[in-house]
Amino acid sequence: MKFKNARCFTALSISFFLALSGCGDGGEGDDSDLLHGGDDGDAFSLTATGSYKAGENGDVYVYNWGEYIDERVIDIFEKDTGIRVHYNYFEENEDMYPIVATGAAKYDVVCPSDYMIQKMIDEELLLPLNYDNIPNISNIDPEYLKSAENFDPGNLYSVPYCWGTVGILYNKTMVDEPIDSWGVLFDEKYSQEILMINSVRDAFMIALEYLGYSQNTTNEAELDEALELLQKQYPLVQAYVVDQVRDKMIGEEAALGVIYSGEAIYTQRENENLVYVVPKEGSNVWIDSWVIPKTAQNKENAEAWINFLCRADVALANFNYITYSTPNKAARELIEDEDIRNSEIAFPGSEILERCETFRYLGEEAEAMYLNKWNQRGGN
Amino acid sequence: MKKKNTILLSTPYGLWMLGFTIIPLLMVVGYGLTSRSDGSFTLDNIRLIASPENRRALWLSVRLSLLSTLFCLLIAYPLAMVLRNMKFKSNSLLVMLFIMPMWINSLLRIVAWQNILERKGVLNTLLQFLHLPAVNIINSPAAIVLGMVYDFLPFMILPLYNTLVKIDENVINAAHDLGAGNFHTFTRIIFPLSIPGVISGITMVFVPSLTTFVISDILGGSKVLLIGNVIEQQFQKLANWHSGSGLSLVLMLFVLLSMALVAKYDKGEGSANVW
Numbered sequence: 001m002k003f004k005n006a007r008c009f010t011a012l013s014i015s016f017f018l019a020l021s022g023c024g025d026g027g028e029g030d031d032s033d034l035l036h037g038g039d040d041g042d043a044f045s046l047t048a049t050g051s052y053k054a055g056e057n058g059d060v061y062v063y064n065w066g067e068y069i070d071e072r073v074i075d076i077f078e079k080d081t082g083i084r085v086h087y088n089y090f091e092e093n094e095d096m097y098p099i100v101a102t103g104a105a106k107y108d109v110v111c112p113s114d115y116m117i118q119k120m121i122d123e124e125l126l127l128p129l130n131y132d133n134i135p136n137i138s139n140i141d142p143e144y145l146k147s148a149e150n151f152d153p154g155n156l157y158s159v160p161y162c163w164g165t166v167g168i169l170y171n172k173t174m175v176d177e178p179i180d181s182w183g184v185l186f187d188e189k190y191s192q193e194i195l196m197i198n199s200v201r202d203a204f205m206i207a208l209e210y211l212g213y214s215q216n217t218t219n220e221a222e223l224d225e226a227l228e229l230l231q232k233q234y235p236l237v238q239a240y241v242v243d244q245v246r247d248k249m250i251g252e253e254a255a256l257g258v259i260y261s262g263e264a265i266y267t268q269r270e271n272e273n274l275v276y277v278v279p280k281e282g283s284n285v286w287i288d289s290w291v292i293p294k295t296a297q298n299k300e301n302a303e304a305w306i307n308f309l310c311r312a313d314v315a316l317a318n319f320n321y322i323t324y325s326t327p328n329k330a331a332r333e334l335i336e337d338e339d340i341r342n343s344e345i346a347f348p349g350s351e352i353l354e355r356c357e358t359f360r361y362l363g364e365e366a367e368a369m370y371l372n373k374w375n376q377r378g379g380n
Numbered sequence: 381m382k383k384k385n386t387i388l389l390s391t392p393y394g395l396w397m398l399g400f401t402i403i404p405l406l407m408v409v410g411y412g413l414t415s416r417s418d419g420s421f422t423l424d425n426i427r428l429i430a431s432p433e434n435r436r437a438l439w440l441s442v443r444l445s446l447l448s449t450l451f452c453l454l455i456a457y458p459l460a461m462v463l464r465n466m467k468f469k470s471n472s473l474l475v476m477l478f479i480m481p482m483w484i485n486s487l488l489r490i491v492a493w494q495n496i497l498e499r500k501g502v503l504n505t506l507l508q509f510l511h512l513p514a515v516n517i518i519n520s521p522a523a524i525v526l527g528m529v530y531d532f533l534p535f536m537i538l539p540l541y542n543t544l545v546k547i548d549e550n551v552i553n554a555a556h557d558l559g560a561g562n563f564h565t566f567t568r569i570i571f572p573l574s575i576p577g578v579i580s581g582i583t584m585v586f587v588p589s590l591t592t593f594v595i596s597d598i599l600g601g602s603k604v605l606l607i608g609n610v611i612e613q614q615f616q617k618l619a620n621w622h623s624g625s626g627l628s629l630v631l632m633l634f635v636l637l638s639m640a641l642v643a644k645y646d647k648g649e650g651s652a653n654v655w
Binding site for chain 2: 095098248368
């Protein structure tokens, strides 16, 4: 999301040119909405109850994904607890890992994804949580705590924050058939209309699921088959993207894009022709959770932060802003908009989740093998 | 006494260079030549460059960087000549205009290019309005070369302008007096005298073009893998500092080669030899 400001800038120049040519459709200049939080229809009743001054009760160093919190929440936390928040972003798990692992910066609380948490637990980089300090854990749906046990047995180290699926976002005016399979991403008919995901594991997940293999395979023959598919796909792909898929799909640059479910709701608000689907072959379901690294220097403040984010009204504010699914049962009950509360995108039914799997950490050697193969997708 | 002063004055830079150039460089060598698992000496990280996809990325990087350097030279040289020949004082203002893009963050400029070149971007919207055919170079090597030229052009203009402006007018007048036409004056006097500027301009454009990964990421839609991207992946995606350093060492070899080229032509420029 680091490109957002640049987007505003170029949106300005675009509107300038459109004004010149007299054919502005206003579609591009809407990024500023983001700054105010997407859906304000849902009255935001969250206010601070405390009147502490930030820093009175120490500090907490938070490391989170970009665009992954409603920033008003940070102010309220500071007023309620007197703990000053130092907030930093990362774009991918892999960016965060070396910084936390080497202790280059000492963060108190970090929000990685499932497989990364498993890796960090394996490498003993995390501290067990003291749930006495996190009573709001009761707001989290036990179902998600159970699925989190896949990577954190016993829920010792992590508290789920957001979750979602990976699927296809398509523009219904640009396709003429029902989209329900990963197969469309390998169909020559859509040459140059495909935005493939530029994330090694996710990309192989798509090919592997389409071929009927596990997305956690380390079998080289299966991976080679998947690679062959990705190589065939290469000439059809317009671009490999992660964050940029959102703006490109809204701007109708392509007919099909691979996207995380949380982005789908936002894109639909901006362009009603977009539809999100979890393909029938199965997909990846992921959970991002809060953890406390071993290098943390303010562990209790970190737990206060986690506890605060588990509050129903806080989780609701975050959900309304970032539109990624919340595992917070109490927050979901507070959602006023029925369409959202029952949205298949935000809260997919069990028949969708049953065909989804979570990533597991596969070890250094397998990770290098995946990347190495991924780099061969353009042929030799 | 004089010598003592020199040492004193160059100490801040010396410390800087030690801390931020020499020590990091030694660390790159250290990581690049040791194995990740047990820290023993190995050439495996260097050998990574031999894999077909990495070789392909390096070769493509070299070709695209050479192309962008060539384009920069073709654009910058005539411009530097014009600037040199301007007889009024405002040429410093003009020089400023040409380097002004450097005042804007380079990432921002590249993202702007992405918005311009996109299929439904600014350029195509304009072309469509004028009923002209659309241009489709985004996510291709052509877009990357365009980005490199745009980003690094000021680095070519400045050294060229600096050497050209230093050429004494009397030398040129002498050539004319001795019967050389404009063409001969240029090929036998001006161009040879500007070689140091050309060489340092080439290095200043070629080296960053060769190592870039941001431009290829954004304008190439990650469809075009350059050696810079491969190195970035080793650090970012695999957190493998050893393989990343090994590949960096190979890339550094190419940089050293171009530096050697500069040193060969840049002699006698009066650069003080401290340290």
